[in-house]
Amino acid sequence: MSLKLNLKYAGDSAGKEALASMKDEVSAAFGKLKNGTGAGSDYLGWLDLPVNYDKSEFARIKSCAEKIKSDSQALVVLGIGGSYLGARAVIEFVKSNNYNLISKDTPDIYFGGNTLSSYSLAELIKLVEGKDFSINVISKSGTTTETAVAFRVLKKIIEDKYGKEEAAKRIYVTTDKSRGALKALADKENYQTFVVPDDVGGRYSVLTAVGLLPIAVAGIDIDALMSGAAYAREKYASDDSPENDACKYAAVRNLFYRSGRKIELMVSYEPSMLMWNEWLKQLYGESEGKDGKGLFPSSVIFSTDLHSMGQYIQQGERLMFETVIWVNSPIEDVDVPFDSDNGDGLNFLAGKTMHYVNSKAFQGTILAHTDGDVPNIVIELDRQDEYNLGQLIYFFEIVCALSGYILGINPFDQPGVESYKKNMFALLGKPGYEQEKEILEKRFI
Amino acid sequence: MSLKLNLKYAGDSAGKEALASMKDEVSAAFGKLKNGTGAGSDYLGWLDLPVNYDKSEFARIKSCAEKIKSDSQALVVLGIGGSYLGARAVIEFVKSNNYNLISKDTPDIYFGGNTLSSYSLAELIKLVEGKDFSINVISKSGTTTETAVAFRVLKKIIEDKYGKEEAAKRIYVTTDKSRGALKALADKENYQTFVVPDDVGGRYSVLTAVGLLPIAVAGIDIDALMSGAAYAREKYASDDSPENDACKYAAVRNLFYRSGRKIELMVSYEPSMLMWNEWLKQLYGESEGKDGKGLFPSSVIFSTDLHSMGQYIQQGERLMFETVIWVNSPIEDVDVPFDSDNGDGLNFLAGKTMHYVNSKAFQGTILAHTDGDVPNIVIELDRQDEYNLGQLIYFFEIVCALSGYILGINPFDQPGVESYKKNMFALLGKPGYEQEKEILEKRFI
Numbered sequence: 001m002s003l004k005l006n007l008k009y010a011g012d013s014a015g016k017e018a019l020a021s022m023k024d025e026v027s028a029a030f031g032k033l034k035n036g037t038g039a040g041s042d043y044l045g046w047l048d049l050p051v052n053y054d055k056s057e058f059a060r061i062k063s064c065a066e067k068i069k070s071d072s073q074a075l076v077v078l079g080i081g082g083s084y085l086g087a088r089a090v091i092e093f094v095k096s097n098n099y100n101l102i103s104k105d106t107p108d109i110y111f112g113g114n115t116l117s118s119y120s121l122a123e124l125i126k127l128v129e130g131k132d133f134s135i136n137v138i139s140k141s142g143t144t145t146e147t148a149v150a151f152r153v154l155k156k157i158i159e160d161k162y163g164k165e166e167a168a169k170r171i172y173v174t175t176d177k178s179r180g181a182l183k184a185l186a187d188k189e190n191y192q193t194f195v196v197p198d199d200v201g202g203r204y205s206v207l208t209a210v211g212l213l214p215i216a217v218a219g220i221d222i223d224a225l226m227s228g229a230a231y232a233r234e235k236y237a238s239d240d241s242p243e244n245d246a247c248k249y250a251a252v253r254n255l256f257y258r259s260g261r262k263i264e265l266m267v268s269y270e271p272s273m274l275m276w277n278e279w280l281k282q283l284y285g286e287s288e289g290k291d292g293k294g295l296f297p298s299s300v301i302f303s304t305d306l307h308s309m310g311q312y313i314q315q316g317e318r319l320m321f322e323t324v325i326w327v328n329s330p331i332e333d334v335d336v337p338f339d340s341d342n343g344d345g346l347n348f349l350a351g352k353t354m355h356y357v358n359s360k361a362f363q364g365t366i367l368a369h370t371d372g373d374v375p376n377i378v379i380e381l382d383r384q385d386e387y388n389l390g391q392l393i394y395f396f397e398i399v400c401a402l403s404g405y406i407l408g409i410n411p412f413d414q415p416g417v418e419s420y421k422k423n424m425f426a427l428l429g430k431p432g433y434e435q436e437k438e439i440l441e442k443r444f445i
Numbered sequence: 446m447s448l449k450l451n452l453k454y455a456g457d458s459a460g461k462e463a464l465a466s467m468k469d470e471v472s473a474a475f476g477k478l479k480n481g482t483g484a485g486s487d488y489l490g491w492l493d494l495p496v497n498y499d500k501s502e503f504a505r506i507k508s509c510a511e512k513i514k515s516d517s518q519a520l521v522v523l524g525i526g527g528s529y530l531g532a533r534a535v536i537e538f539v540k541s542n543n544y545n546l547i548s549k550d551t552p553d554i555y556f557g558g559n560t561l562s563s564y565s566l567a568e569l570i571k572l573v574e575g576k577d578f579s580i581n582v583i584s585k586s587g588t589t590t591e592t593a594v595a596f597r598v599l600k601k602i603i604e605d606k607y608g609k610e611e612a613a614k615r616i617y618v619t620t621d622k623s624r625g626a627l628k629a630l631a632d633k634e635n636y637q638t639f640v641v642p643d644d645v646g647g648r649y650s651v652l653t654a655v656g657l658l659p660i661a662v663a664g665i666d667i668d669a670l671m672s673g674a675a676y677a678r679e680k681y682a683s684d685d686s687p688e689n690d691a692c693k694y695a696a697v698r699n700l701f702y703r704s705g706r707k708i709e710l711m712v713s714y715e716p717s718m719l720m721w722n723e724w725l726k727q728l729y730g731e732s733e734g735k736d737g738k739g740l741f742p743s744s745v746i747f748s749t750d751l752h753s754m755g756q757y758i759q760q761g762e763r764l765m766f767e768t769v770i771w772v773n774s775p776i777e778d779v780d781v782p783f784d785s786d787n788g789d790g791l792n793f794l795a796g797k798t799m800h801y802v803n804s805k806a807f808q809g810t811i812l813a814h815t816d817g818d819v820p821n822i823v824i825e826l827d828r829q830d831e832y833n834l835g836q837l838i839y840f841f842e843i844v845c846a847l848s849g850y851i852l853g854i855n856p857f858d859q860p861g862v863e864s865y866k867k868n869m870f871a872l873l874g875k876p877g878y879e880q881e882k883e884i885l886e887k888r889f890i
Binding site for chain 2 (some may be wrong): 292422
């Protein structure tokens with residue numbers, strides 16, 4: 001029923017003694033989180049979110065999702081970073097990484113506004129052509145360049161298609177509760193609005209309207225998702241005992257980091273978890289990568305990538321450890337057929353299921369990699385459903401916060417993200433950046 | 446017309462003096478490659494491939510591609526590692542990362558046989574349901590588990606659908622020229638066969654039938670692809686002069702590695718280059734990651750991932766350098782519209798093109814990251830077409846080989862890939878592995 005942390009293949013760094021040595025640090029981190037005394041404590045809204053959320057907005061998310069399902073063949077979700085990764089990760093995890101290709105009774109979902117690629121935007125325009133569609137634009141400020149430019153373009157298209165009045169009923173805005181460009185526009189145009197809470201950062205926002213509206217449109221049970229998270233909150237946010245798996249995993253990550261293993265490789269055996277890995281990379285990388293510190297997050301899908309990155313992991317620089325998420329029951333299984341010729345020599349597998357074969361690849365890889373001096377942390381899930389995923393999301397969020405405090409950084413800010421934006425605005429000639437523009441342009445001569 | 450290497454933002458490690466210090470090592474590596482005196486010299490077929498390939502097979506690839514385009518709504522490509530990454534990278538680079546979603550006059554292309562995920566295989570079965578389709582199965586030995594199991598399943602489906610005789614005309618086999626399970630089956634069943642050359646390893650095989658058949662089915666000009674590669678061969682494989690950009694980049698990668706920058710982050714600004722990055726990660730990671738050495742290859746798509754991995758790159762551990770591939774002319778462009786309200790404050794961009802905005806994100810990011818002590822190597826391409834991509838493929842292949850020799854490893858083998866397979870076979874009870882099975886299973890108690 002609940003996820004299981006297995007440190008048996010994590011080596012001595014994760015042994016009893018090593019964990020005992022971290023007891024005080026973990027306890028201090030846990031205290032900071034629970035008492036709101038750590039850095040960034042204005043952003044702890046996610047901690048109680050699974051039980052303490054706006055129930056009437058939650059109901060409105062469901063009814064809007066129903067409306068979108070009934071009147072739209074496609075939903076365009078415009079948002080970048082935490083404003084799209086959570087929703088996309090959940091939809092692919094629960095439904096499919098081929099969600100838009102498979103036959104289904106829910107709308108296609110196109111994620112846009114997360115790039116400045118002109119070709120991607122041109123393609124998005126073509127993808128909605130001739131389809132009934134709605135838009136969910138997601139931005140706290142409403143001025144994020146990638147999202148705002150795409151929204152300008154798509155807003156014109158949807159208004160040209162349906163007229164301003166009907167279009168207004170097809171535009172759903174997720175933004176600040178009272179301020180900002182999108183909120184002002186939504187009030188003026190009478191769009192449905194949903195709230196990006198002040199105390200929940202983008203990368204922790206998947207269980208707010210930011211994630212939940214697109215997720216619900218995909219036909220995913222958001223009640224079960226929240227229940228899973230609530231269960232994990234009970235389990236991992238209540239005490240700092242050594243039996244708390246979140247505390248254990250946070251400690252082990254830091255122990256590996258201190259011992260010079262600076263890359264954490266997130267591993268899964270399901271292609272539908274590729275975007276889940278991307279969500280995790282933002283959560284960990286953006287939370288921990290500061291002050292010259294932090295584990296570098298990377299990810300692979302096995303056994304696929306055992307045939308590309310496998311060689312490096314087995315025998316390259318010893319820089320990493322792996323965190324493997326293994327799902328015990330697959331969404332669907334297939335039997336390996338018997339072949340009377342047996343040219344490929346695989347009849348010893350005939351009658352077994354693919355998932356059984358996959359499970360042996362998983363076990364065989366753990367042994368191969370640990371033999372190759374890459375410690376493995378294993379997290380086991382029952383199945384790839386909403387309830388399990390809710391747990392998993394909350395588990396990783398709390399591990400991330402605890403790890404960050406142990407590391408000695410603020411796990412809730414992201415000051416470095418502004419650097420490229422400032423330069424970009426200056427180079428683009430944004431009013432107010434004239435002086436910077438001149439200085440920066442000289443560096444390209 | 447040709448790609449351009451720019452080391453201006455790569456810092457002192459890539460300065461004239463540093464490059465001069467590498468002269469002898471580069472020259473020695475170049476000599477090994479050209480004279481076939483280095484490790485793995487049995488696998489240098491890719492070096493002359495752009496001019497020295499089987500012209501009659503090339504013509505047959507084109508005619509089979511035409512047949513598939515005329516009688517199939519979908520092509521299923523079964524292969525793992527180098528047997529799918531090259532084709533998928535090229536198709537997405539030239540056409541789109543949404544190739545299967547966009548409207549087009551060429552078949553959908555589904556890549557399967559590259560995972561043991563039962564759900565993925567179940568989905569693949571559904572994706573071809575009700576569609577006219579063909580299969581291209583790609584495996585040198587014909588016994589690669591992931592590919593062979595999927596082929597067993599799909600072969601039954603296509604034979605049930607069309608009957609054995611018609612199915613045989615829809616199965617295309619790319620395998621060893623004379624040996625192995627697939628070759629034997631193809632001869633028996635009278636399938637069209639194409640050759641995986643003996644002297645070209647999987648990760649260097651994109652310009653053989655392995656890559657070219659699926660690429661041609663996608664409507665991509667394989668003549669232009671080969672011409673681009675041939676141009677790059679002229680340019681980068683002819684002499685070891687200090688003006689050879691392949692030599693320069695190979696030297697700089699090794700200089701960074703020696704100075705403790707152990708992660709090479711491959712960067713692109715086009716979502717359609719995501720699978721190109723995956724191809725590169727196999728090429729570099731599998732070639733260099735051995736003997737406890739090698740740069741760890743990772744990748745991002747900007748500006749998308751500036752909102753997830755951007756914080757880490759800007760301010761996290763200083764472990765990395767970036768190699769940015771920038772495309773000067775986009776496949777398609779879009780103007781930023783004027784908005785009379787200007788609530789988002791972006792009217793300073795109105796009338797400019799998205800690609801212009803993207804180019805300033807690119808420039809602004811280079812300055813931000815180099816200011817944050819992450820050196821940037823920049824490779825500029827004219828456009829995202831076959832000719833430029835042919836150049837790019839050959840350029841990275843030769844850089845990889847040179848880098849590997851400078852690093853002191855064999856860039857053409859992959860001994861570590863067997864480790865997980867051996868364990869997996871034993872755990873699965875493959876005949877002949879009885880003793881290993883017993884030993885391995887004890888490690889799971």
